[in-house]
Amino acid sequence: MKTWKKFAHVDAKTIDEASSILRSGKAAVMSGGTDLLGTMRFEILPEYPEVLVNLKTISGLDYVKEEAGALRIGALTRLQDIAENKMIRAKYTALAEAAHRTATPHIREMGTIAGNICQFTRCWYFRNPDNRFYCTRKGGKQCFAAAGENRYHSIFGAVKMCFAVNPSDTAPALVALNAQIKTNKRLIEAEQFWDMKVPGSTVLAADEIVTEIQIPALAAGAKSAFIKFAIRKSIDFPIVNCAALIGGGDARVCMNAVYNKPYRSTPAEEAMKGKPINEANADAAGAAAVAAAKALPGDRNKWKIPIAKAMVKRAILACA
Amino acid sequence: MPDDKEKNPDQETKEGLSISRRTFLKDAGLVVGAPAIGTIALTTEAAAQARKTAPVAQQAPAAAKLSPTQTTIELTVNGGKYRYAVEPHWSLRQLLRDQIGYTSPKDWCGGQGACGSCTVIMNGRPILSCMTLACECDGAKIETAEGIAKARHPIIQAYIDNNAFQCGYCTPGFVCTAKALLDKNDHPTEADIRDALGGNLCRCGTYQRHPLAVLEAAKNLKQGA
Numbered sequence: 001m002k003t004w005k006k007f008a009h010v011d012a013k014t015i016d017e018a019s020s021i022l023r024s025g026k027a028a029v030m031s032g033g034t035d036l037l038g039t040m041r042f043e044i045l046p047e048y049p050e051v052l053v054n055l056k057t058i059s060g061l062d063y064v065k066e067e068a069g070a071l072r073i074g075a076l077t078r079l080q081d082i083a084e085n086k087m088i089r090a091k092y093t094a095l096a097e098a099a100h101r102t103a104t105p106h107i108r109e110m111g112t113i114a115g116n117i118c119q120f121t122r123c124w125y126f127r128n129p130d131n132r133f134y135c136t137r138k139g140g141k142q143c144f145a146a147a148g149e150n151r152y153h154s155i156f157g158a159v160k161m162c163f164a165v166n167p168s169d170t171a172p173a174l175v176a177l178n179a180q181i182k183t184n185k186r187l188i189e190a191e192q193f194w195d196m197k198v199p200g201s202t203v204l205a206a207d208e209i210v211t212e213i214q215i216p217a218l219a220a221g222a223k224s225a226f227i228k229f230a231i232r233k234s235i236d237f238p239i240v241n242c243a244a245l246i247g248g249g250d251a252r253v254c255m256n257a258v259y260n261k262p263y264r265s266t267p268a269e270e271a272m273k274g275k276p277i278n279e280a281n282a283d284a285a286g287a288a289a290v291a292a293a294k295a296l297p298g299d300r301n302k303w304k305i306p307i308a309k310a311m312v313k314r315a316i317l318a319c320a
Numbered sequence: 321m322p323d324d325k326e327k328n329p330d331q332e333t334k335e336g337l338s339i340s341r342r343t344f345l346k347d348a349g350l351v352v353g354a355p356a357i358g359t360i361a362l363t364t365e366a367a368a369q370a371r372k373t374a375p376v377a378q379q380a381p382a383a384a385k386l387s388p389t390q391t392t393i394e395l396t397v398n399g400g401k402y403r404y405a406v407e408p409h410w411s412l413r414q415l416l417r418d419q420i421g422y423t424s425p426k427d428w429c430g431g432q433g434a435c436g437s438c439t440v441i442m443n444g445r446p447i448l449s450c451m452t453l454a455c456e457c458d459g460a461k462i463e464t465a466e467g468i469a470k471a472r473h474p475i476i477q478a479y480i481d482n483n484a485f486q487c488g489y490c491t492p493g494f495v496c497t498a499k500a501l502l503d504k505n506d507h508p509t510e511a512d513i514r515d516a517l518g519g520n521l522c523r524c525g526t527y528q529r530h531p532l533a534v535l536e537a538a539k540n541l542k543q544g545a
Contacts, residue, residue: 001427009408034433034451041431104519109445234518
């Protein structure tokens with residue numbers, strides 16, 4: 001087993017302390033560590049952090065509570081706790097199911113909701129050990145997947161020349177549920193939270209730390225659902241996943257693992273607005289969702305398009 | 321075959337001592353219960369210096385120096401209390417195997433968190449010891465497969481009776497995950513078990529037998545067997 005190169009380790013006591021260490025230079029914050037420690041062990045990133053800031057020692061960030069009908073989840077809440085929470089399962093089904101379908105039980109016991117939405121992409125060029133591919137995501141000039149092995153890559157084009165996809169399961173659920181993500185600096189709409197960064201996946205500033213996830217109460221009659229397709233049901237990252245929120249006069253549909261960031265499908269939403277949930281309508285929405293989809297040259301990721309269509313359809317049907 | 325030789329920053333120190341580190345720790349540490357920090361805190365640099373300047377017999381006192389990067393943690397492993405000085409970049413698995421001497425947390429996937437072979441129970445949660453930093457385990461209560469076997473938990477006999485393994489390499493991970501499940505849920509369904517064991521890989525492919533073993537263990541637990 002590869003061991004980690006040396007780094008200093010700080011147990012942060014407050015978010016401000018962690019943030020100030022981030023400001024001071026080559027540092028990284030870590031909660032569950034299941035993503036970051038992997039990138040460090042295999043020296044995937046161009047820069048190896050000199051200081052690792054442990055956020056788990058900050059108290060009061062691990063909670064699930066309902067306030068004025070809205071759901072508030074602390075950044076350090078473990079995915080397993082979200083998946084098992086009876087209230088979340090009943091009212092915010094898409095999120096509970098997404099948390100439940102994330103990774104393995106062990107990783108859910110360790111990994112946190114904030115870590116899950118901030119994780120790095122799984123593109124195999126990006127993840128190649130020892131930073132072998134200096135790609136656009138690392139500040140380079142080339143996306144190796146564009147002409148290389150890209151069977152799991154974006155079907156909705158590139159963002160700043162990067163065809164990698166966002167692998168998070170909870171991210172589309174948060175977008176569908178119209179969540180807001182609170183950091184130590186601001187409140188960000190879930191839909192605006194992700195972006196192609198070098199090398200990250202979020203719009204967070206260098207010293208910004210997620211502190212809370214807020215989800216508004218669902219309108220009366222609205223239901224949410226999450227469907228995921230992966231090679232191995234119990235372990236793998238999604239090939240395509242989809243979360244939907246239908247009813248109460250609203251329709252929100254968001255896929256992930258199909259684009260650089262969670263991909264909210266307005267055509268699918270339009271197709272469902274004010275319409276009853278049935279096979280024909282869901283099928284039409286699925287077709288609308290992938291109408292703009294386009295396989296990369298060589299068609300190696302073409303197989304993802306019918307899967308995406310089916311995921312949208314099934315997620316909508318599951319909201320019935 | 322998985323390469324289970326983890327590079328230990330302290331490995332070099334073994335060469336300078338007349339007895340192996342693990343044996344020494346077992347004798348000095350496990351018998352006494354709480355090993356002195358000094359014996360563990362020997363860094364590579366300090367050890368190399370000590371070898372140059374002192375005969376073997378005088379090396380132990382030199383080891384008492386704490387490296388500036390080390391922190392001291394106290395943890396409970398299988399009911400025994402331990403106090404160790406650890407480097408920030410040590411994994412919990414490294415600490416358990418190379419320092420304390422519990423060898424059941426295996427390495428298979430190379431530290432990617434993909435196989436579950438290094439599973440231990442920390443504060444009631446089944447976690448991956450290869451993806452956990454040792455320095456973050458201060459105050460933790462840890463259970464390994466050795467502790468579960470020593471406590472004669474019914475899961476062990478159920479695994480034996482159901483032949484729920486072939487080569488046995490992944491078994492400690494499965495046993496820890498299954499025990500954590502039974503601690504939380506004493507009447508699991510087969511679906512619960514398959515869900516809970518979903519993160520443990522078995523390349524011999526004995527998957528069909530794990531649920532049988534866990535179901536039997538749950539039954540025996542209820543009967544107080």
